[in-house]
Amino acid sequence: MTVLTGSRSGARVERLPLARYTTLGVGGEAEVWFVENHAQLAEAMEQPYRVLGGGSNLVIADEGVPERVIRLAGPLAERDLEPDAALSTPDEVVTGWVGGGVPLPGLIRQLQRLGLSGLEGTVGIPAQVGGAVWMNAGTRYGEMFDGLHTIEIATPQGVRQVTPADLHWGYRDSGIPRGHVVTRVRLKLRRAAPDEVLARMDFADHARRGQPKMKTPGCAFKNPGGVSAGKLIDEAGLKGTRVGNALIAPEHANFIVNLGGATAADVHALLDVIRARVTVPMELEYELWPDRGPA
Template identity: 90%
Template sequence: MTGGGVTDRTVSRTGARVERLPLARFTTLGVGGEAEVWSVASAAQLAEAMEQPYRVLGGGSNLVIADEGVPERVIRLAGPLAERDLTPDPGLSSADEIVTGWVGGGVPLPGLIRQLQKLGLSNLEGTVGIPAQVGGAVWMNAGTRYGEMFDGLHTIEIATPQGTVQVTPADLAWGYRDSGIPRNHVVTRVRLKLRRSTPEDVLAKMDFADQARKGQPKMKTPGCAFKNPGGVSAGRLIDEAGLKGTRIGNALIAPEHANFIVNLGGATAADVHALLDVIRGRVAVPLELEYELWPTQGQP
């Protein structure tokens, strides 16, 4: 690597672009050290990238990456794996419901939701405002109280270390913020199952869901830190523990919503981990992280 932020670049034997990059630039929190980043645009490139230990990086939300980065390859989906075909499949669609063509795992979710609204297609408007890519959103079954990714899935294509498979939601043990897809598998494409509606009705539902997010912070953040335990608001528990506004380094428990940690500018992953430890130590109810941590806790 040379100075001034310029990175070494090379091309793999199958044509994947390989660069050593700071991962902070790919996350909504804006923290994270360097790694070898593979931009893959085909099944062959993805298979090559998966030959060595790897991680998959989508939109970078719900993710806290260590300040020293990670030793594994980091895979990002590009090219055809980041394209969408929303044409209804005539053999699977009906008067009330459509099944689309393939939507790549690298497609940004916000843009997809806006396009579905303009087409008057419903089922995924509850995910409005989630800054993810489709593959990552499916992998963690991202959503809000008004809907989640599995509300609108027909088929999921998954690259595994043994090859590519296609499954349906019925094949997976999915649930709240969990798809049941193993960590080392990659969601490459999906086909959506959507209800025919009107642009106006879909927009109204999106606006309703978005209104509930108005109290969330607008600064750099990974999203909600903890899952709601047993239907109880994690944010309320953290607030009741008197932790809103707690700051360590340049990371802050947001005054607007206690289940969000924000980057005030120049925060480190260590700052964020310290705040998570404070929350766990002060809230009596055991809290399960919604964040994905790199490296994974308990692993190198």
């Protein structure tokens, strides 16, 4: 770790290996900015940058990236779940601001204890709120836009607030363009008995129990036209295929796992094998740093 200096706004800046911040556990070094407010974020965005949240759905090159890497911290990683009296009703709660750096799994558990329903379909997704909103993360049982009221977005030109109705969002896509950072959100949720919310969480989580438990970015490909990408990869006979220390999981063919010591190059080689063997065009669900361009 190398601590860097020179931030006018007081942001903490360090040169760090990015592997420690990803669920896959690969990735080289970069200059990491830990920003706690809009002034620090604005300074970090003055140079080319990337935003790193929970580190899922992400494969970072072994040599790292040349851009600044932004991590939301401090107040931008805190939550206020108190109902906003001016916006809430007896049946529906609009919360205070929830920071983009808040881990989603802990948030979902807290909402359950409070008896707030709407996001339990996202249970088990290893993301932070900002990244989960940016890609509209979800499962077959629900997605982030099921529970959003207001989204605060920062750009190099300033901060603005939008609602879901302002965006062209859809499957794994918020409609928020690159170069925009989701800094905070207000949630819009239904009141329900905590036991009922827990039951829906358990139901959604049960469907995920066949997924691998090793280090993984998550699903590699989006389901093309409603067809299971995992089924297509399995039918191509690729379950258990290994390159280096990266493996197409025997439990679920749409997952690539790190057996320990895998490199980004190993993962890219497996992705190329899948693309070569599966005849149906599939869109990659992973974000690649840097982008390798079309396959």
